[in-house]
Amino acid sequence: MKPHRELNIFRKYLEKRGLKLTSERRALFDELFARHEHFEADELLVRLRTKHKKISRATIYRTLDLLVDSGIVGRVRIGESGYRYERLRAGEHHDHLICNECGRVIEFFEPAIESLQDEVCERYGFLALSHSHQLRGICRQCRPRVTSREAGVAASAASAASARLRILPTA
Amino acid sequence: MKPHRELNIFRKYLEKRGLKLTSERRALFDELFARHEHFEADELLVRLRTKHKKISRATIYRTLDLLVDSGIVGRVRIGESGYRYERLRAGEHHDHLICNECGRVIEFFEPAIESLQDEVCERYGFLALSHSHQLRGICRQCRPRVTSREAGVAASAASAASARLRILPTA
DNA sequence: ACGCCAGTTGAGACTGAGTCGCAATCGCAT
DNA sequence: ATGCGATTGCGACTCAGTCTCAACTGGCGT
Numbered sequence A, B: 001m002k003p004h005r006e007l008n009i010f011r012k013y014l015e016k017r018g019l020k021l022t023s024e025r026r027a028l029f030d031e032l033f034a035r036h037e038h039f040e041a042d043e044l045l046v047r048l049r050t051k052h053k054k055i056s057r058a059t060i061y062r063t064l065d066l067l068v069d070s071g072i073v074g075r076v077r078i079g080e081s082g083y084r085y086e087r088l089r090a091g092e093h094h095d096h097l098i099c100n101e102c103g104r105v106i107e108f109f110e111p112a113i114e115s116l117q118d119e120v121c122e123r124y125g126f127l128a129l130s131h132s133h134q135l136r137g138i139c140r141q142c143r144p145r146v147t148s149r150e151a152g153v154a155a156s157a158a159s160a161a162s163a164r165l166r167i168l169p170t171a
Numbered sequence C: 001a002c003g004c005c006a007g008t009t010g011a012g013a014c015t016g017a018g019t020c021g022c023a024a025t026c027g028c029a030t
Numbered sequence D: 001a002t003g004c005g006a007t008t009g010c011g012a013c014t015c016a017g018t019c020t021c022a023a024c025t026g027g028c029g030t
Helices: A004-016 A023-034 A041-051 A057-069 A111-124 A143-149 A153-164 B004-016 B023-034 B041-051 B057-069 B111-124 B143-149 B153-164
Strands: A073-076 A084-087 A095-099 A105-108 A127-138 B073-076 B084-087 B095-099 B105-108 B127-138
Touching (some): A004 A023, A004 A057, A041 A057, A095 B111, A105 B111, A111 A127, A127 B111, B004 B057, B023 B041, B057 B073, B057 B084
Antiparallel strands (some): A095 A105, B073 B084
16 A cells, blocks of 8 residues: 555656655645545645644646656546646556546546557657546436436437537537 | 638627627737637737737737637637647647647547547546547657757656657646 | 755746626617 | 615735746756
């Protein structure tokens, strides 16, 4: 459970470019690996403020940048505004199903999609460096609630959606 | 070429909910369908400011909301900040390849990916309402330039990337 | 163990994108 | 032409994230 592995990666990352493992960076790292898989910058700020020590917002963001750069943490654009961060297990990769109702984030991995992506890239001579793939909608838990609540517009949208399974191409 | 079709959709959309086709909405619509496939809100603001009439930022955003809601225009989160809009040809749908170097946006459509998505949703009992799928990297045109410029770090990243075609899972 | 100094921090000003409230104005059905 | 609900522009506001800079500190060299 102890994130020895990640800490070492981070340590080495810092060392390699003459950066320091300050108490703030350490505290942030610990908080992050204490429990949370997904989190937002301000969430961390509050959490650290109340629990441990006060760390300025600037430092949170700066440290998060380092963690992202070192590959330990991923930065995702989920939802309407701002970023969301998530721990990255080395080598692993996944995409997201995001519930518009409860905000739940479901991770999924579909190798076949990945290889089709590769194919698309080849087709266009495109060298992919990263990708972002999210589906937004209603999760299993929220579906009963939603369909019963909004019988009108939403229901027709929902039924149309279930026929084609994608209706409002957000991207 | 004249976007009669879209104008009518918009007109009907407004009518249906007792909204008005004001000169500002009309100007925005025209500008949008004059040429541009992809654009940003501020781009429109500037364009309209200089060319035709002055339209406030608030109105730009408000009108864009209507256009998105009416299904004529799509709102995409591309790049680091803010939104990007694009005209939507009815029924069509596509995803994006975005070049980190030149900003070029390549549209692609891969039916097989779409149906795999549907499958994933089914697996999780998830009702998809929209999706967003983007690959970031280097486009064909920029590849020679980039690899020659940055022989070191970038090159190793690039070669690693070409082996697996995705390296830094951004989402 | 100590000192040094590049790297780091916090505070708060700043930015950019987008939203809001409200008084003045306009579209359009009658 | 009239009336009134919809719409506009303005500017103030929010929110997330960045920047500046003086004060502070980790950890290498001795």
